[in-house]
Amino acid sequence: MLGDKITARAHTNIALVKYWGKENEELIIPANSSLSLTLDEFYTDTSVQFDETLQSDEVTLNDKTVEDIKITNFMNIIREKANIPYFARIESTNHVPTSAGLASSASAYAALSAAGSKAAGLNLSEKELSRLARRGSGSATRSIFGGFAAWNKGDDDETSYGYSIEDPVKMDINMIAIILDNQPKKISSRKGMKISIETSPYYNSWIEQTKADFRTISDAIKNNDFTTLGKTAELNAMRMHSLTLSSDPSYLYINSDSIEVINMVKELRENGIECYYTMDAGPNVKIICRNNNINAITKKLSSRFDENQIKVSGPGEGIKYL
Numbered sequence: 001m002l003g004d005k006i007t008a009r010a011h012t013n014i015a016l017v018k019y020w021g022k023e024n025e026e027l028i029i030p031a032n033s034s035l036s037l038t039l040d041e042f043y044t045d046t047s048v049q050f051d052e053t054l055q056s057d058e059v060t061l062n063d064k065t066v067e068d069i070k071i072t073n074f075m076n077i078i079r080e081k082a083n084i085p086y087f088a089r090i091e092s093t094n095h096v097p098t099s100a101g102l103a104s105s106a107s108a109y110a111a112l113s114a115a116g117s118k119a120a121g122l123n124l125s126e127k128e129l130s131r132l133a134r135r136g137s138g139s140a141t142r143s144i145f146g147g148f149a150a151w152n153k154g155d156d157d158e159t160s161y162g163y164s165i166e167d168p169v170k171m172d173i174n175m176i177a178i179i180l181d182n183q184p185k186k187i188s189s190r191k192g193m194k195i196s197i198e199t200s201p202y203y204n205s206w207i208e209q210t211k212a213d214f215r216t217i218s219d220a221i222k223n224n225d226f227t228t229l230g231k232t233a234e235l236n237a238m239r240m241h242s243l244t245l246s247s248d249p250s251y252l253y254i255n256s257d258s259i260e261v262i263n264m265v266k267e268l269r270e271n272g273i274e275c276y277y278t279m280d281a282g283p284n285v286k287i288i289c290r291n292n293n294i295n296a297i298t299k300k301l302s303s304r305f306d307e308n309q310i311k312v313s314g315p316g317e318g319i320k321y322l
């Protein structure tokens with residue numbers, strides 16, 4: 001009922017086939033379809049309560065008051081859909097280092113979509129929720145779903161949505177995140193991807209390549225083929241980062257610590273520990289591995305990094321109400 005406080009939890013996701021560019025900035029229609037794994041260790045809890053006495057939306061993030069026009073604009077979409085004029089009290093707790101390339105906006109907007117729409121009296125399907133989440137942040141489209149999920153590119157609001165590929169996940173797969181910097185990034189992904197789509201001469205090849213990578217990883221999931229999935233995800237990540245280097249002006253999320261981790265992964269592989277790396281819009285590296293190699297990998301990382309910089313995650317679940 002309108003006026004009830006509704007709380008939802010959404011987990012973050014790490015793309016195996018990355019999204020890096022928009023065809024439509026207002027509706028957040030991406031230039032390519034993407035595919036991800038939702039993680040169990042990183043999530044956002046958000047509660048929303050509409051209140052007719054409020055003069056504006058009141059937002060707290062990790063107990064601190066924030067003013068963010070993106071959130072107000074997003075709430076306006078919900079108000080318009082539900083046809084209500086009221087503002088809301090929004091409380092969000094992020095169990096993800098904010099803006100550290102661990103896609104906090106993915107879990108944040110997925111949780112806000114679920115809690116906000118329900119608090120407004122809407123009863124949206126998962127597909128409709130994913131389309132709503134997309135309007136907040138592209139990667140949030142996939143965080144409505146657990147396990148392996150995808151975001152169908154589409155051409156408009158109706159056809160650009162998320163869907164589940166496999167949940168629960170059958171593959172033995174984990175991600176080890178190495179937190180190298182939890183400060184907000186200097187170039188937001190929104191700005192970075194805009195520079196890339198407008199100026200990288202390799203952008204069209206990237207789009208063609210993502211179509212192939214999407215097919216390869218989808219088949220690898222079906223065939224429970226960890227090796228092909230890992231190899232392709234690693235290549236896809238580096239192809240995305242080569243767009244940052246080939247942009248004008250060029251920019252870079254990879255730092256010297258990231259390179260050190262990448263070299264550690266290569267060394268582990270040479271020693272028979274099968275693992276792969278991926279990176280997003282920040283210096284943190286995520287290592288894709290099977291259960292039986294977690295100890296060997298974390299041991300190697302601990303020789304150089306602090307224990308609290310290393311977080312092991314398995315596949316996580318989709319959106320849920322608390």
Ligand code: 2P0
Binds near residue numbers: 014019028103280281
């Ligand atoms: C992804 N990233 O597919 C890619 C890979 C980062 C690297 O989606 O502008 O916060 O809000 O749609 O979703 C991060 O960008 O960008 C992202 P907006 P978003 O996960």
